[in-house]
Amino acid sequence: MSEQAVNTTRRRVLVAATGVVGAVGAGFALVPFVASMNPSARARAAGAPVEADIANLEPGGLLRVKWRGKPVWIVHRTPEMLASLSRNDRNLVDPTSEVAQQPEYCRNATRSIKPVYLVAIGICTHLGCSPIYRPEVAPDDMGPDWTGGFFCPCHGSRFDLAARVFKNVPAPTNLVIPKHTYLDETTLLIGEDGLRG
DSSP states (O other), X not given: OOHHHHHHHHHHHHHHHHHHHHHHHHHHHHHHHHHHTXXXXXXXXXXXXXXXXXXXXXTTOEEEEEEXXXXXXXXXXXXXXXXXXXXXXXXXXXXXXXXXXXXXXXXXXXXXXXXXXXXXXXXXXXXXXXXXXXXXXXXXXXXXXXXXXXXXXXXXXXXXTTOOBBSSSSOOSOOOOOOEEEEETTEEEESOOOOOO
C-alpha cells in the first residue's frame, strides 16, 4: 500500500471521528436549550391532579389536601348532615346551584358525585379567605338555626354542608366544586373528572 493511500485512509478516519465527536458535542450543548423550553416540574405539578386517600376519613370528618396551591376539603357527611341540607334551602342564595361553580355531574342537591362526600375548594368567594369547618349544630355563636357548615372568620360569610352560601353575607356565590372522580372506593382524584372526549 502506498504512503498516499495510507494518508488518505487515515485522513478519512480522522475526519469521520472528528465529525462524530463534533456531533455528540453539539448534541450535549443543545440539551440544556431544549430542556429549558419544557415546563418545570413545579409548573407541571401546579396543574396536575392530586390523589386523596379517604379510607380513614371518619363520618363527620374533614380531610384537607392541596391542589393547584389551593386548599381542597373533603367532608365525610353523616346521614344527619345530609338530612339537614334541605332545611337550609330557603336561607340560601343559590340552593339549586344555578351558578356554574361545579361540574355538571355535581349540580344536584348535595353538590357531589357520592352524596356522602363533599369535595370543595376551601376559599371564600368574597375575598379569598379560608373558612372554618363548623360541623356542630346550633352552637351559641352561630345561632339556633345553624345545622353545620363553614364559617368565614374574615367577614362572616356562611356556607352549609353542601358549600352553598347563605343569604345576607358578603360572599356572593357558593364555594367552588373542583373536577374530581373516584379511582376506587377509597381513592379520590382531584383535578380530573374521568370524562373523556
